[in-house]
Amino acid sequence: MTGKENRKKLYLLLNLTIPIATLVVALAVYAIVSKAVGIELLVPSIPNIIKKFFLLFAQSSFYKAVAGTVGRAALSYFLSFAFAIILAVATKMCPYLRRALSPIILLVRIMPTMSIILIALIWFNSFQSTILVAFCVIFPMLYTSFCDAIESVDKDLIEMSKTYKIDRKRMIFKMYLPQALPVAFTGIKSSIGLNLKLVIAAEVLAQTADSIGVYMQLSKIILDTSTLLAWTAVAIILGGIFELIVIVIEKKAVKGR
Template identity: 25%
Template structure:
């Protein structure tokens, strides 16, 4: 009962917002600008085959490739910076500066460089997801207990033992926190890349519907993108619970 009570308020709030949206859309009567939620759901059902069979796989592939690259290189860079002050001073300011550049302004440049291939969208996704994964993992590696490190050294532990038995367990909760942020941002990055230049994908389809003044058609793939983001987030939460069974949640 406690778990249901935790979800009761947000679900009620979402329901109120949807009802308000439905009433406002019906009152305005301009579905090409503000479609009602029921119209969006019906349009999604109508377009389910083309969206799910063609455009959804294109978007999912961008998200998975971009996230994989961000995880591999982000974790690698975080480990390097935690072990080397020179690497930290060299790369940390660059990562901070990269977040001040609007990604949507760079996306057209990536289209010029890579064309309409998957890589122009992957680069956008990587730029958005790389930062939270790297910074959170780096902070987690630095948060390891100095007292435990000294104890392990006293007991004769080697650097490898300290890294895997102290640094990694300390960094894992931070890594998953960054990954939960990154998976939601990856959906945004893929959509931005497809919006500005693609031949398939949910973002591309939404943009195409906008040129046809089909409001419900614009929102239908956006709704599907939102569902993808929620599923990815819940998947990361599940993996986190399985991996961090040793952590006390209180």
């Protein structure tokens, strides 16, 4: 085996072991704190959280809640994505649109999320509020990211394609998209997990039926901290799955880098 292969193996091993070691240390610190506090209600033990976590799977309400939250997260993300991409393309065609939209984008971006949630709860029902809250935060992020992605396309390559009279379809699929996607994926990756967090936060406050948020709130009310942490673990796993899906799509879509 060559030195280069050895270094590559060591690099892969370290890439895998370092994050696992960090996780183990964090769990160990939690276990020590839990043991030191000794009150299950405040800092439940890890075995108890794991037990509660698996107990969730035995309840039919768990699946309804997960399906409800995932559905709302998917819908809000889809709407944010669709509006962001349409407006980013429109902005490319009419640059003044970016100026026109900038005060709204800025306002929504700096507005406290809690204000959006509370206002939405006054104006809309719990389902609509959840979608709107996530939309209001995610749309500006995606719109800015997509505008930057379109702007990142090398102008020299656009000129080259025009000189060779490349048709629009080929230019979009072979030149624009492959160049814009890496920048767009940066925005997608940072917003996909946040979208789920926002939906759950809005569900907590809106008391949305069949949702992870409402069960978290319920666990908090009855002081069932271990179940609250078990639901948190479910949310973390779902967020991880979303991010993993995005990474897989990115790996397939982005070539030559």
